[in-house]
Amino acid sequence: MSKMWVTMGPQHPFSHGLWTLKVQVDGEVIQDAEPVIGYLHRGWEKECENRTYPQIIPMADRLCYSASMTWSHLYCKVAEEAMEIEVPERAQYIRVIADEICRIQSHLMWLAAMGTDLGNLTIFLWALREREWFLDLNVKLCGQRLTTNFPRIGGVRNDMPYLFERDLMRVVDLFEKRLWDIIALTDDNAIFMSRMQGVGHVTRKEAANLGLTGPSMRGCGVNFDVRRDDPYMVYDELDWEVAVCDDGDSYGRYKVRIEEMFQSCEIIRQAVAKMPDGPTRVKAPRNVPEGTHVARLEDPRGESLMYLVSDGTDRPYRLKVRSPIFVNVSASKRLVQGGRMADVPAIMGTIDMCLGETDR
Amino acid sequence: MAPISNWVTFANPMDNPLYQFGAVYNLPYDVGYKIWQLLGGLIAWLLDVLVPGNGVSLWLVGNAVSNALALVLMIIVVFAVCFIVNLTMIWIERKVLGRLMDRRATRIGPLGYLQCLGDGLKTFLKEHIVPDKADTKGYMWAVSIIIGSSVLVAGMIPLSYRFFLADYGSGLLIIFGLFSIAPFMILVAGWSQNNKYALLGGMRAAAQMISYEVPMLVVFASVALMAGSFNINEIVGYQNDNVWFIVPQIIGFVVFMIAATAEAERIPFDLPEAEAELVEGWQTEYGGMKWGLIMLSDYFRGYVACALGAIMFLGGWTLPFVDDSFLPEIVFLLKVILLFFIMVWTRGTLCRIRTDQILNIGWKILLPLAVLNLFVVVVLKVGGLV
Numbered sequence: 001m002s003k004m005w006v007t008m009g010p011q012h013p014f015s016h017g018l019w020t021l022k023v024q025v026d027g028e029v030i031q032d033a034e035p036v037i038g039y040l041h042r043g044w045e046k047e048c049e050n051r052t053y054p055q056i057i058p059m060a061d062r063l064c065y066s067a068s069m070t071w072s073h074l075y076c077k078v079a080e081e082a083m084e085i086e087v088p089e090r091a092q093y094i095r096v097i098a099d100e101i102c103r104i105q106s107h108l109m110w111l112a113a114m115g116t117d118l119g120n121l122t123i124f125l126w127a128l129r130e131r132e133w134f135l136d137l138n139v140k141l142c143g144q145r146l147t148t149n150f151p152r153i154g155g156v157r158n159d160m161p162y163l164f165e166r167d168l169m170r171v172v173d174l175f176e177k178r179l180w181d182i183i184a185l186t187d188d189n190a191i192f193m194s195r196m197q198g199v200g201h202v203t204r205k206e207a208a209n210l211g212l213t214g215p216s217m218r219g220c221g222v223n224f225d226v227r228r229d230d231p232y233m234v235y236d237e238l239d240w241e242v243a244v245c246d247d248g249d250s251y252g253r254y255k256v257r258i259e260e261m262f263q264s265c266e267i268i269r270q271a272v273a274k275m276p277d278g279p280t281r282v283k284a285p286r287n288v289p290e291g292t293h294v295a296r297l298e299d300p301r302g303e304s305l306m307y308l309v310s311d312g313t314d315r316p317y318r319l320k321v322r323s324p325i326f327v328n329v330s331a332s333k334r335l336v337q338g339g340r341m342a343d344v345p346a347i348m349g350t351i352d353m354c355l356g357e358t359d360r
Numbered sequence: 361m362a363p364i365s366n367w368v369t370f371a372n373p374m375d376n377p378l379y380q381f382g383a384v385y386n387l388p389y390d391v392g393y394k395i396w397q398l399l400g401g402l403i404a405w406l407l408d409v410l411v412p413g414n415g416v417s418l419w420l421v422g423n424a425v426s427n428a429l430a431l432v433l434m435i436i437v438v439f440a441v442c443f444i445v446n447l448t449m450i451w452i453e454r455k456v457l458g459r460l461m462d463r464r465a466t467r468i469g470p471l472g473y474l475q476c477l478g479d480g481l482k483t484f485l486k487e488h489i490v491p492d493k494a495d496t497k498g499y500m501w502a503v504s505i506i507i508g509s510s511v512l513v514a515g516m517i518p519l520s521y522r523f524f525l526a527d528y529g530s531g532l533l534i535i536f537g538l539f540s541i542a543p544f545m546i547l548v549a550g551w552s553q554n555n556k557y558a559l560l561g562g563m564r565a566a567a568q569m570i571s572y573e574v575p576m577l578v579v580f581a582s583v584a585l586m587a588g589s590f591n592i593n594e595i596v597g598y599q600n601d602n603v604w605f606i607v608p609q610i611i612g613f614v615v616f617m618i619a620a621t622a623e624a625e626r627i628p629f630d631l632p633e634a635e636a637e638l639v640e641g642w643q644t645e646y647g648g649m650k651w652g653l654i655m656l657s658d659y660f661r662g663y664v665a666c667a668l669g670a671i672m673f674l675g676g677w678t679l680p681f682v683d684d685s686f687l688p689e690i691v692f693l694l695k696v697i698l699l700f701f702i703m704v705w706t707r708g709t710l711c712r713i714r715t716d717q718i719l720n721i722g723w724k725i726l727l728p729l730a731v732l733n734l735f736v737v738v739v740l741k742v743g744g745l746v
Contacts, residue, residue: 006556014636028560028715117636119627119712125461191628191711341560342714345636 017355044360061147069102078295091155100264105134106300117345155281196251200347210331214302219253221246226298253350323357368401378427392433460708483652498552510657513538520677520688531592543569550642561641565632571722576619578730596676606673612733620665628710666699
């Protein structure tokens with residue numbers, strides 16, 4: 001068979017969202033690939049220029065439906081740095097807990113999508129079942145399942161509700177047990193392993209050149225995590241480990257995410273134990289002094305960054321978003337080349353696509 | 361005017377001089393015969409009331425017409441039984457998967473049993489669409505042959521020594537031949553749709569076919585060799601007299617079940633329709649009732665795969681230590697459902713494998729195992745142990 005281009009997307013079961021991967025196949029083997037994004041461009045950055053600083057928080061939720069907490073947290077972080085205000089310590093702990101809840105449910109969403117990509121619906125439904133608990137925690141904490149609108153500039157919207165710590169501990173304890181059930185479906189499954197191991201291999205050097213961040217980067221042996229190496233909030237006061245795997249293939253990225261879920265449970269447990277009393281919010285000024293500010297944090301998908309240019313008014317002059325997936329998806333050509341058609345979902349699934357933040 | 365009781369006699373079909381099956385009693389034929397006697401008797405009586413003394417009434421309930429219509433009705437009875445068994449299997453699959461995945465399964469009708477009929481009605485109401493640039497002949501004929509051959513091979517499966525459509529000396533070979541038609545037609549269907557996904561799916565079907573048909577055929581050969589016959593009745597009888605073939609041929613059973621899962625295109629071997637990367641594979645451009653019938657024929661093929669497993673390795677409709685097994689059709693169907701449950705369980709647990717992996721499995725694992733199984737059979741046969 002001669003080479004032919006197959007367009008996968010934007011309406012395709014493997015592309016979780018509206019994007020296209022054009023692949024050139026020779027039989028089943030992929031010779032070339034080209035990602036096409038932009039189907040979901042909403043003018044997010046431009047819209048922010050017409051809103052006051054507090055009005056942007058719910059917009060930041062919409063950057064990614066499964067990482068809304070970290071995105072609105074990142075926005076509040078950059079706004080706080082611009083306004084030079086200090087977040088109360090209790091609010092910092094609550095933010096850490098909320099971020100880790102967000103990280104776990106985002107990774108579970110990824111695991112579920114990974115299951116359907118490999119043709120196993122049991123993984124999909126089991127992962128979504130466990131995810132419901134964390135969404136219920138979100139409901140209890142902020143009243144919303146996905147677009148949480150919880151962090152505020154200078155703190156968080158509300159304190160933890162009555163008995164929230166008890167529910168949190170119950171969920172985390174039970175989840176750690178239940179996650180082993182899912183691992184029994186994946187790691188103990190020879191077919192799952194054979195589909196994941198050795199595909200989409202990328203070395204440390206290539207990861208650096210491609211700009212991979214997050215689990216994709218740690219999956220090829222780079223020991224870097226913004227939470228530890230550029231600590232924000234109270235991450236440096238907690239005792240936890242960065243999940244790293246030297247494999248560099250799809251299975252390595254899978255292992256990193258699974259380990260991160262366990263570490264997130266550990267972080268939540270310690271944060272609840274160390275939680276101090278005090279206020280959860282300080283008053284933020286209306287206007288921001290002139291200047292440029294950068295903030296970054298560890299998103300479930302990688303290193304997300306916001307660049308704020310303020311001109312002294314109550315609206316940002318420019319708000320630039322550096323989305324981890326926007327960079328990671330550009331590595332797709334390198335990742336899928338030489339693989340097979342059937343490897344495309346197994347590889348691109350581990351990138352954990354989210355189009356809201358990619359196209360903005 | 362003759363009373364109706366004169367026409368409706370419920371005679372024994374085996375007394376009919378035109379009876380097709382020799383000395384063997386055939387249950388579906390008997391059912392068809394009785395239905396026609398009731399129906400034809402009523403018609404004959406009505407005709408006699410309207411036109412007394414005509415010759416047609418007697419002809420209608422005569423030997424020739426009764427035999428011919430009993431054969432037609434027998435086919436309908438066999439198909440109806442197949443169809444109901446298949447609906448039950450779809451229902452079982454959905455219920456078991458629902459349990460495995462911790463979700464709701466079917467909900468329409470008592471215990472959700474009528475969900476498949478609801479789905480069938482839904483697909484039936486869809487518009488008939490043929491893609492503009494598709495090769496219409498290949499497109500329609502391929503799907504017709506896939507569905508037709510699947511239903512035919514399901515009808516060829518005997519449910520017991522008395523429930524069969526035809527009792528050939530080469531029964532197993534014919535079933536295997538009919539069973540293998542559909543994968544070829546999948547290649548044709550994938551090519552004729554003028555769609556890249558469908559083409560890749562069809563090519564995958566071809567690659568998959570060459571990897572599992574050979575070990576499957578070797579397993580068929582070892583079963584036939586051990587039983588000394590291709591006739592299904594004799595294979596089952598031989599197992600009843602000696603031992604179920606699963607005991608000496610456990611390797612063959614495992615090889616057969618893996619190959620049969622691939623033949624029925626079920627997870628983990630459903631690469632021709634891998635929905636993750638190929639949308640719906642070779643079925644991409646089929647819509648409406650065509651797609652509904654393709655899905656139904658998939659289950660017919662799953663039924664055939666499990667039924668062959670039950671016939672060849674689990675002693676068919678016989679039970680050990682039970683002399684004249686009670687309701688042999690039910691015993692057989694229970695064995696089929698047991699094997700089908702294993703297939704569903706596999707589907708709920710495993711992921712889909714890759715094209716190169718199925719080639720490796722087929723040629724490097726299954727074929728040597730099948731030959732080893734054949735070798736075991738030859739040794740046992742030569743040694744006179746079975």
